[in-house]
Amino acid sequence: MSALLSQEVIEEVRQAADIIAVVSEHLALKRIGTNYQAICPFHAEKTPSFSVNPQKQIFKCFGCGKAGNVFHFLMGIQNISFPEAVKALASRFGISLKDDDTESGYREEQKSLWDLMEWAASYFQQQLSYHPEGLEYFQKRSISPSMIQQFRLGIAPPGWNNLMDAAKNAGFEQESLEKAGLIIKSQQKEKFYDRFRNRVVFPIGNMEGKIIAFGARALSSEDHPKYLNSPETLLFSKSKTLYGWHFAKNSILEQKSLIIMEGYTDVLMAHQYGFNTAVATLGTALTEEHTKIIKRYVSSVILLFDGDSAGQKAADRSIHFFVKEGINVHIVVLPEDLDPCDFLIKYGKDAFQERIERAEDFWDFQIKTIASHHDLTNTSGKRYAIQEISKTISLIPDAISRRLVLNRVGEIFKIPPEILGSQIASLAKNNPGIIAKTESIKEKLQEEDEKFLLWTVLHYPEKIEQIFFRYTINDFRNPGWKDIAKKIYEYWVDYNTVNLASLLSRIDSLVAPELVHLYHANYGIVDDRALDERLNLIFKGLAKEKHLLELAKLKQMLWNVQPMQQEAKTKILQNARHLCRAHIASQKGSTEIESSSTLTFS
Ligand SMILES: [Zn+2]
Structure with a gap:
């Protein structure tokens, strides 16, 4: 959708939307010299480290590092995308985005879908009063009434078109219902029926808490699948969504930590027991998009696995995304194949807290797991083990962390870290993306120099020609x-x-x-x-x-x-x-x- 906004229009909006005017609508700004200061809205702090420069029209937080222009500020504070920020400021400052009819059509459509999803969440909630099996299910799972309220749990009644009929009575079009993934077209065309039937329903929110999808669990053991999600829609993308994020966000910012689980009920139970930083993926492995969202908020995460599949999941590619982004990972493996929900119910808060505190560093966990899969008493076993772990180590972006991990692996496998290092270097050779990230001291120097060149062109535009003539864009290694x-x-x-x-x-x-x-x-x-x-x-x-x-x-x-x-x-x-x-x-x-x-x- 951003393709529809030209750079000219974006620049016109940016020039009209004075950053001081926009920021001061959200924060109490105080003038200090030529700049303005405020308590940063993006991290918890007592003394102001958030600074806005009216001449340059940029902001920067010296505490958490958030920085950018007026669009980035609005994106951060309202959790919206870049095009959304441009559009919001365009309408706020009276700039019409011409040739943009399809775009406004898109927005209208999105808005009406949001209204529909909000309506559907309320509908499912209300149905709990008419279908006691819903509340019975939640009670059986020990979910408290206040959690049922907060997470807006509900029930989709049995029958083929309860929701569809009610929605049409409430004035929603069949087309919207289909686009929102709430109804499905049957094989014999033109016949529609409700997607969610005879299931308890867990509304899924976006980062702001607006409902964008539903997860639903079958109440009858005869219904398959056991868990059913909304399909991907205009509003919902599974690979970008983390269940419970909206409820966890403030605690994540405060505590600078995040617990990642696998199911709705796990998250519900964690919050019920006061572990407010818990979120879950929606039946997918963690994606690169998830990692990028997470990186904006925390530098370390705790992953919860149930015992059975822990080893396999730790070797999963999704953890590589964290390694690549330099995010620390700790792993908790729950005993007896219990999921977090069952564990909390069986052993209680303190036992869970203790597990979290004893979370194992990802590398220790990974080394142990790999070591247990190979016979390290013979050379070929050792070689396979090293090959396996080297792949992950080669992804670590900074040299010092890489060195530390190498030392640990060397100790366990009784191999000098230098030899491991060369193994990793040869892996890196086959992957140019990694070469760019491996920093010998020499390369590090070069990267510093590249930074300085860019600093120079930002401050002395008259030098650009000279600089980019001698060091062309293609010369940049980072x-x-x-x-x-x-x-x-x-x-x-x-x-x-x-x-x-x-x-x-x-x-x-x-x-x-x-x-x-x-x-x-x-x-x-x-x-x-x-x-x-x-x-x-x-x-x-x-x-x-x-x-x-x-x-x-x-x-x-x-x-x-x-x-x-x-x-x-x-x-x-x-x-x-x-x-x-x-x-x-x-x-x-x-x-x-x-x-x-x-x-x-x-
Ligand atoms: Zn900050």
């Missing part, structure tokens, strides 16, 4: 910086300058805070001379890196050449000589640097 560099360059091509707040609208919302942080980085540059000196140093260093990389490639080619291919060898050696000359020139600061990037390897 994919994140590369993407930002590309956006800055495109912006510069369009407008011949760089405006941070405007630029922020063009980049991925998840990356926006990075850019604001980068803008605020302090490199101690006091004047133009200091800047030029630093730039020169960087270009020399970068050229050297580039040349070494190319030299390594040449070496590799030489190695691969068959003994008889004299011609190929000569060509490679020629290239190597060319490279050396270019390198010497670059270190003298000559402009010949550029020629080195045009080496051919045909």
